[in-house]
Amino acid sequence: MDESNNRKTMNKISYGIDAPKVIRNLFLVGIIFLVLAIFLPAITISKVQIQTAQISFTIALICIIEAALMLLYSLVGKFKHRDRMLKLHEWKGNEMVLDVGTGHGLLMIGAAKRLTTGKSLGIDIWKNSDLSNNTLQQTEQNAVLENVSDKIKILSQDITHTTFRDNYFDVVVSNLCLHNIYNKEGRATACKEIYRILKDNGVAIISDFKHTGDYKKAFESQGMNVEKIGIYFIDTFPPLTIIRAKKIR
Numbered sequence: 320m321d322e323s324n325n326r327k328t329m330n331k332i333s334y335g336i337d338a339p340k341v342i343r344n345l346f347l348v349g350i351i352f353l354v355l356a357i358f359l360p361a362i363t364i365s366k367v368q369i370q371t372a373q374i375s376f377t378i379a380l381i382c383i384i385e386a387a388l389m390l391l392y393s394l395v396g397k398f399k400h401r402d403r404m405l406k407l408h409e410w411k412g413n414e415m416v417l418d419v420g421t422g423h424g425l426l427m428i429g430a431a432k433r434l435t436t437g438k439s440l441g442i443d444i445w446k447n448s449d450l451s452n453n454t455l456q457q458t459e460q461n462a463v464l465e466n467v468s469d470k471i472k473i474l475s476q477d478i479t480h481t482t483f484r485d486n487y488f489d490v491v492v493s494n495l496c497l498h499n500i501y502n503k504e505g506r507a508t509a510c511k512e513i514y515r516i517l518k519d520n521g522v523a524i525i526s527d528f529k530h531t532g533d534y535k536k537a538f539e540s541q542g543m544n545v546e547k548i549g550i551y552f553i554d555t556f557p558p559l560t561i562i563r564a565k566k567i568r
């Protein structure tokens with residue numbers, strides 16, 4: 320990308336495309352099966368005729384619809400889901416907030432807009448496979464363009480071992496991050512870390528498309544008061560579920 324193109328991207332608010340390679344691969348596989356549906360002849364195996372064209376067409380349709388729904392979530396649905404998540408807390412304005420796996424700052428910036436004296440922090444390890452153009456600089460730029468740069472702080476940290484002290488945050492939010500920790504123990508460690516850094520009476524609002532039952536159990540095992548909200552089929556894809564867990568004294 321030349322310098323002027325680079326400057327153009329950096330001057331725009333962008334919340335990125337989630338799982339860009341998955342979307343690209345689904346589209347590619349869909350197109351391959353669509354071509355196969357046109358050219359494949361029917362196969363007969365011991366007098367049974369297999370309609371390969373119909374099978375290929377069905378696979379193509381499933382892949383293309385999934386890719387389109389994922390793209391639609393990234394471009395439209397995620398903003399509705401962000402507001403839905405943030406509405407699950409009664410904001411006073413003075414909270415210390417952490418967005419785990421902030422990416423381009425979707426929840427960190429959304430929370431910052433609800434603060435007066437509080438501060439909204441975002442941590443990430445900036446994986447490009449999880450979000451397009453995933454850089455700290457793009458997130459900083461978004462905060463400037465959204466007029467919240469005085470209320471936010473972005474740090475490069477992994478949720479399985481943060482440097483925050485115990486009982487530090489009033490609210491911890493996270494969307495589509497924890498499933499990216501590939502082993503069960505790692506995800507349980509992340510939930511324990513969230514519990515550790517939450518203040519008494521603090522709340523964790525965690526959204527994901529899988530493993531939410533495990534997060535619920537992990538928070539319950541710490542003695543938290545846990546509620547499972549959703550699944551949301553209409554405006555999120557893959558459909559998301561929210562776990563709201565309160566740390567009780």
Ligand SMILES: C[S@@+](CC[C@H](N)C(=O)[O-])C[C@H]1O[C@@H](n2cnc3c(N)ncnc32)[C@H](O)[C@@H]1O
Binds near residue numbers: 334449
């Ligand atoms: C699908 S993106 C979602 C970004 C943002 N939460 C949103 O909803 O737009 C997942 C993000 O989690 C980050 N991530 C993955 N594993 C992480 C970890 N162990 N600690 C912190 N962030 C992580 C990725 O780098 C990526 O930015």
